[in-house]
Amino acid sequence: MVALVELDLSFTGITELPNSIACLKKLERLSLMGCLKIKKLPDPLGDLRSLIELDISSAHLIELPDSIGNLEELKVIRMEGCRVRKLPKSVGMMKKLEELHADSSSLEGEMPIEIGMLSAMRILDLSSTNICLLPSTTSQLSSLQILKLHGCRMLGELPILPTSLVSLVFSSSEELGMVPDVSKLTNLTDLSLFIEIKGNSWGQIRPTNKRYSHQSESPNPSRWMRQEWAIKRRMGWIANLHKLERLALHVLNIPSVPAELSTLSQLKNLSLSGPELREIPQLPTNLWCLNLSLLAANTKLPCLSNLKQLTHLRFLLCAITEDGFESLGIGELEQLECLKVANDKTDLTGLRLPVNLRRLYITECRHVKLLPNISHLKNLKVLCSKDCKELTEIPGLAELEPPPKVSIDSCDSLKLLNIKT
Numbered sequence: 001m002v003a004l005v006e007l008d009l010s011f012t013g014i015t016e017l018p019n020s021i022a023c024l025k026k027l028e029r030l031s032l033m034g035c036l037k038i039k040k041l042p043d044p045l046g047d048l049r050s051l052i053e054l055d056i057s058s059a060h061l062i063e064l065p066d067s068i069g070n071l072e073e074l075k076v077i078r079m080e081g082c083r084v085r086k087l088p089k090s091v092g093m094m095k096k097l098e099e100l101h102a103d104s105s106s107l108e109g110e111m112p113i114e115i116g117m118l119s120a121m122r123i124l125d126l127s128s129t130n131i132c133l134l135p136s137t138t139s140q141l142s143s144l145q146i147l148k149l150h151g152c153r154m155l156g157e158l159p160i161l162p163t164s165l166v167s168l169v170f171s172s173s174e175e176l177g178m179v180p181d182v183s184k185l186t187n188l189t190d191l192s193l194f195i196e197i198k199g200n201s202w203g204q205i206r207p208t209n210k211r212y213s214h215q216s217e218s219p220n221p222s223r224w225m226r227q228e229w230a231i232k233r234r235m236g237w238i239a240n241l242h243k244l245e246r247l248a249l250h251v252l253n254i255p256s257v258p259a260e261l262s263t264l265s266q267l268k269n270l271s272l273s274g275p276e277l278r279e280i281p282q283l284p285t286n287l288w289c290l291n292l293s294l295l296a297a298n299t300k301l302p303c304l305s306n307l308k309q310l311t312h313l314r315f316l317l318c319a320i321t322e323d324g325f326e327s328l329g330i331g332e333l334e335q336l337e338c339l340k341v342a343n344d345k346t347d348l349t350g351l352r353l354p355v356n357l358r359r360l361y362i363t364e365c366r367h368v369k370l371l372p373n374i375s376h377l378k379n380l381k382v383l384c385s386k387d388c389k390e391l392t393e394i395p396g397l398a399e400l401e402p403p404p405k406v407s408i409d410s411c412d413s414l415k416l417l418n419i420k421t
Contacts, residue, residue, distance in 0.1 A: 001023070001024065002023055002024060002025060002026070003026055004024050004026065004027055005026055005027065005028050005029070006027070006028060006029040006030075007024065007027060007029070007030050007031070008029075008031045009030075009031060009032055009035060010031045010032070010033040010034055010035070010055075011033065011034035011035070012035060013035075013036075013037055014032070014035055014037065014038055015037045015038055015039075016038060016039075016040075016042070017032075017038070017041060017042050017045070018042070019042050019043075019044045020044075021042065021044060021045060021048070022044035022045070022047035022048065024048060025047075025048075025049070025050060026050050027048050027050060027051055028050055028051060028052045028053070028073075029051070029052060029053045029055075030048070030051060030053070030054055030055070031055040032055065032056050032059045032061075033055045033056070033057045033058055033059065033078070034057075034058045034059065035056075035059045035060070036059070036060045037060065038059060038060065038061060039060060039061060039062055040061060040062065040063055040065070041056075041061065041064065041065050041068075042065070043065050043066075043067045044067070045065060045067055045068065045071075046065065046066075046067025046068060046069070046070035046071060047067075047070070048071060049070070049071070049072055049073060050073055051071050051073060051074055052073055052074060052075050052076065053074070053075065053076040053077075053078070054071075054074060054076070054077050054078070055078040056077075056078065056079050056082050056084075057078045057079055057080040057081055057082060057101070058080065058081040058082065059079075059082055059083075060082075060083050061082055061083060061084055062083050062084060062085070063084060063085075063086070063088075064084055064087065064088055065088070066088045066089075066090045067090070068088060068090060068091065068094070069088065069090025069091060069092070069093035069094060070090075070093070071094055072093075072094070072095070072096065073096055074094050074096065074097055075096055075097060075098045075099065075120075076097075076098065076099045076101075077097065077099070077100050077101065077102075078099075078101045079100075079101065079102050079105050080101055080102065080103045080104055080105060080125075081103075081104045081105060082102070082105045082106065083105070083106045084105060084106060084107065085106050085107060085108050085109075086107070086108075086109065086112075087107070087111065087112055087115070088112075089112050089114045090114075091112060091114060091115060091118070092112070092114025092115060092116070092117035092118065093114075093117070094118065095117075095118070095119065095120060096120050097118050097120060097121060098120050098121060098122045098123065098143075099121075099122060099123040099124075100121065100123070100124050100125065101123070101125045102125060102126050102129060103125050103126075103127045103128055103129075103148070104127070104128040104129070105129055106129070106130070107126065107129040107130065107131055108129065108130035108131060108132070108154075109130075109131065109132055109133075110131070110132060110133040110135065111126075111131055111133065111134055111135055111138075112135070113135040113136075113137045114137075115135065115137065115138065115141075116135060116136075116137020116138060116139070116140040116141065117137075117140070118141060119140075119141070119142055119143060120143055121141050121143055121144050122143055122144060122145050122146065123144075123145065123146045124141070124144060124146070124147050124148070125146070125147075125148040126148065126149055126152060127148045127149060127150040127151050127152065127169065128150065128151035128152070129151075129152055130152075130153075130154045131152055131154065131155055132154040132155060132156060133155070133156060134155070134158065134159050135159065136159045136160070138159050138160075138161060138162070139159060139160040139161060139162055140162070141162045141164075142162055142164055143164060144161075144162045144164055144165060145164060145165060145166045145167065146165075146166070146167040146168075147161065147165055147167070147168050147169070147170075148167075148168075148169040149168075149169060149170045149171065150169045150170065150171045150192070150194060151171055152171065153171075155172075157180075158170065158180045160184070161182065161184075161185060163184055163185060163186065163187060164187065165185050165187060165188060166187055166188060166189050166190065167188070167189065167190040167191075168182065168185065168188060168190070168191050168192070169191075169192040170192070170193055170194070171193070171194035171195070172194070172195050172196065180193070181237055182237060182241070183237030183240045183241075184240075185241070186240060186241060186242065186243065187243060188241050188243060188244055189243050189244060189245045189246065189266075190244075190245065190246045191241065191244060191246070191247050191248070192247075192248040192250075193248070193249055193250070193251075194250045194251075195249075195250070195251050195252070195254065196251070196252040196253055196254075197252070197253045197254055235257070235258045236258055236260060238258045238260050238261065238264070239258070239260035239263050239264075241264065242264070242265070242266065243266055244264050244266060244267050245266055245267060245268045245269065246267075246268065246269040246270075247261075247264070247267055247269070247270050247271070248270075248271040249271070249272050249273075249274075250271070250272075250273045250274065251273070251274040251276075251277070252274065252275070252276070253276055254274060254276060254277070255276050255277060255278045256277065256278060256279060256281075257272060257274070257277065257280070257281065258281070259281040259282075261281055261282075261283060261284065262281060262282040262283060262284055263284070264284045265284060265286060266286070267284045267286060267287060268286065268287060268288045268289065269287070269288060269289040270283065270284075270287055270289070270290050270291070271290075271291040271292075271293070272291070272292055272293075273291075273292070273293040273294040273295070273316075274294060274295070275294045275295070275296055276296075277295060277296070277299050278298070278299060278300065279299065279300040280292075280295075280299065280300065280301050280302055281302065282302050283302060283304070283307065285306050285307060285308065285309070286309055287307050287309065287310050288309055288310060288311050288312065289310070289311065289312040289313075290304070290307070290310060290312070290313050290314070291314045291316070292314070292315050292316070292318055293314075293315070293316035293317050293318065294316070294317050294318070295315075295317075295318040295319065295320070296319055297319040297320070297321050297324075297345075301320070301324055301327070301328060303327060303328060303329045304328050304329050304330060304333065305328075305329030305330075305332040305333065307333060308333075308334070308335060309335055310333050310335060310336055311335050311336060311337045311338065312336075312337065312338045313330070313333070313336060313338070313339050313340070314339075314340040314341075314342070315340070315341045315342070315344055316340075316342050316343060316344075317342075317343045317344065317345075318344050318345070318346070319344070319345040319346060320344065320346045321346070323350065324350070325346070325348065325349065325350035325351040325352075326350035326352075330351060330352060330353070330354065331352030331353060331354050332354065333354045334354060334355070334356055335356065336354045336356065336357055337356065337357065337358045337359060338357075338358065338359040338360075338361075339353070339357060339359070339360050339361070340361040340363075341361070341362050341363075341365060342361070342362075342363045342364055342365070343363070343364045343365070344365050345366075345367065346365070346367065346368075347365075347367045347368050347369060347370075348362075348365070348368050348370075348371065348372060351372050352372060353372050353374060353376075353377060355376055355377065355378075355379075356379050357377050357379065357380060358379050358380060358381045358382070359380075359381060359382040359384075360374070360377075360380065360382070360383050360384070361382075361384045361385075362384070362385045362386075362388060362391075363384070363385070363386040363387060363388070364386065364387040364388070365388050365391075366387075366388070366389055366390065367390060368388050368390060368391050369390045369391060369392055369393075369413075370391070370392065370393050370395065371385070371391070371393070371394045371395065372395070373395040373396040374394065374395065374396045374397060374400065375395070375396025375397075375399040375400065376396070377396075377400065377404075378400070380400060380404040381404050381405060382404055382405050382407075383397070383404045383405070383406045383407070384406075384407040384408075385407070385408050385409075385411050385414075386407070386408075386409040386410060386411070387409070387410045387411070388410075388411045388414075389410070389411070389412055389413065390413055391411045391413060391414050392413045392414060392415060393414070393415060394414070
């Protein structure tokens with residue numbers, strides 16, 4: 001047993017680890033994942049000087065011993081869903097720690113300032129925790145590449161972050177001052193921002209999108225204008241992120257996104273959503289994948305015909321009008337291979353399909369009665385329609401040879417198709 005390298009006690013009924021665990025001098029991996037009866041770890045755990053990975057995810061541990069700082073070789077801690085509320089200050093002693101995965105754990109309050117001593121840290125995931133403060137020493141994490149803070153609803157303004165970051169996920173539901181300025185993070189290639197500005201009332205002037213409106217008893221147009229200008233100013237830093245390849249902007253109670261989007265020459269994947277967005281600016285021409293969601297009927301969309309490299313396009317919960325589809329120029333996207341329209345409040349009138357389309361998915365579009373004619377889609381391989389209750393016809397399908405793989409589900413009004421499925 002003393003030569004044991006890996007000990008997996010996952011999902012067992014173990015109530016405690018014996019002090020004799022310290023005898024396992026060669027142990028490199030210890031897993032207590034899903035151990036619901038264990039509450040704490042023994043101090044001799046710190047004598048496992050060969051330990052590389054510790055997994056306590058979904059365990060009911062309520063604290064970590066200070067001796068954990070003695071684990072000089074530890075590189076990975078997995079504590080997703082764990083009930084530990086605080087990290088001990090001794091965490092700063094683990095000089096080789098590279099990854100801390102604490103998504104959906106019970107961590108709360110302030111992260112210890114000693115975390116700034118983890119010079120080898122590459123991945124820090126604190127998503128969906130109740131932490132309220134990242135210390136200023138976070139800027140000292142010179143090796144940090146991935147920082148995930150999605151769903152940290154108690155978190156205040158971000159400190160200065162290390163410029164080594166290549167991926168950042170952040171969400172804020174606070175006041176305007178919480179919109180982060182990441183202009184110095186010029187090495188970012190992947191950025192996801194989920195931002196809600198509380199107290200704004202742009203939904204008041206968007207009656208066509210009642211599902212997402214936020215009524216106000218005393219609308220103040222001048223206040224809206226001031227805050228919109230401030231939002232644009234605070235988000236203008238996006239033009240500095242020249243290395244961005246993937247960007248997701250999900251905004252609530254915000255009427256616009258930065259016009260500087262068009263300057264991101266390396267951007268390949270873009271996701272935009274926001275029920276109060278009044279206008280989507282011109283998009284960078286080098287996009288491969290574009291996802292648009294939660295857009296209202298009166299959101300002004302740019303023409304997409306200049307996105308010559310676009311291969312994937314998706315609309316989710318959008319209310320695009322007939323004029324909107326015609327002006328988008330989707331039929332001119334010669335490289336487009338996959339088009340998905342889901343949960344849309346539209347009947348697809350005005351939509352023209354590009355000739356090289358290979359996969360078409362129309363799902364849960366309750367108002368669609370007639371799909372666009374697909375007789376010219378000679379390269380179509382997959383056609384999927386699901387939960388389109390009013391769909392009655394798919395024009396041109398019978399003319400395709402060879403026929404695509406067709407999947408039809410819960411389209412109750414659709415006429416019988418004389419094709420192979």
